[in-house]
Amino acid sequence: MGTLTQDIARLCGEITNLRGARQAFNEDVAKQTDAMKSDVAAMRAGFRDSHAKMANGMRADQKKFASNLVAEVSGMINGFQRAHTKMATQARKDRTEFMAHMTTDVQNMLAGFNKAHGEMAERTRKNGAQFVSAMANDVSDLLKGFKLNRTSRSKSDKAARKRFVSELKSTVGDARKEFADDLAGARQAWATLSPAGLRAKVEAEKRAKEQEAAQQRARAEAELRAKEEAERRTRADAEMRSREENEKERDGHSSAMGKKKDKK
Structure with missing residues (x-):
């Protein structure tokens, strides 16, 4: 409550x-x-x-x-x-x-x-040309670094936004x-x-108990089905392994018989 x-x-x-x-x-x-x-x-x-x-x-x-x-x-x-x-x-x-x-x-x-x-x-007139050349090289290197950083950051940000939106939907729901x-x-x-409200409350509690009992039955049935499915898969895996072992044994006998015929 x-x-x-x-x-x-x-x-x-x-x-x-x-x-x-x-x-x-x-x-x-x-x-x-x-x-x-x-x-x-x-x-x-x-x-x-x-x-x-x-x-x-x-x-x-x-x-x-x-x-x-x-x-x-x-x-x-x-x-x-x-x-x-x-x-x-x-x-x-x-x-x-x-x-x-x-x-x-x-x-x-x-x-x-x-x-x-x-x-x-x-x-400034004396050092202007040298300063402009050095600044151009620095700006070029800086732009290359910005491009690489922006590319890698864009991918990581996109993945982070997807995770955030997914978590937000779950939380809001x-x-x-x-x-x-x-x-x-x-x-x-x-x-x-009101008296009508009391009767409605009693009926609601009764319906809640019935729903809870139905849910328990459904869970029990689901567990039983899951258990049966697991047993079926286990038997199927055992049969599959048995067939594979039989096929390996037959292949081994066949190869042995072929070697004997070749010796003869």
């Missing part, structure tokens, strides 16, 4: 047990609701009184807080403006100095790059059969909630 079948059977039992518990719970909830209504009415009256007192106090606190907040924000804005002006002046000065140094460094780098580029171009059996068991377990 699969996992899904076990879960559905357990769920059916829990549903049956929870029906009575739900009815008792509903009755208890009705009693508690009546008692809670009076408590909630008294609590709401207390909430209204407390809320009125708290609202009066909060309005006074909010006015005081707003006044203090306006004064603090005004002071912060003035301080931000002074700091921003000072920072902008210093940033302009720093950018001017940075651009002057950057211009000098870039000019020096360009001069050095042009010099190095000219020297490298001269060396087994999984589909297992899932179908598990789903059928789950349906049968779910159907046991």
Whole structure:
């Protein structure tokens, strides 16, 4: 029996047990609701009184807080403006100095790059022909190796793909059969909630027992046939060996008689 079948059977039992518990719970909830209504009415009256007192106090606190907040924000804005002006002046000065140094460094780098580029171009022109010839030989050898490797790899990959597809078909077929059996068991377990389902379950178990008995009989008959076939093959092999030995003996007698006649 699969996992899904076990879960559905357990769920059916829990549903049956929870029906009575739900009815008792509903009755208890009705009693508690009546008692809670009076408590909630008294609590709401207390909430209204407390809320009125708290609202009066909060309005006074909010006015005081707003006044203090306006004064603090005004002071912060003035301080931000002074700091921003000072920072902008210093940033302009720093950018001017940075651009002057950057211009000098870039000019020096360009001069050095042009010099190095000219020297490298001269060396490249001298060594270009030799490098191209060596590169052509290396590329040719590399292409030959790639072709050989691709041919051998293609054959091995093709065989591996065939094995993988065969194994995948077998695995998927087994999984589909297992899932179908598990789903059928789950349906049968779910159907046991009704009297008709119980009767169907009993009939299904009876049919399963009959099928199992039939399978056992079929296996016994198949084993008996296999045993008879093995005995028949054994007798046939023994007869074949006996005939071959007789033919060898006759051939031996014939050759002996022929030798005697030749001697005469």
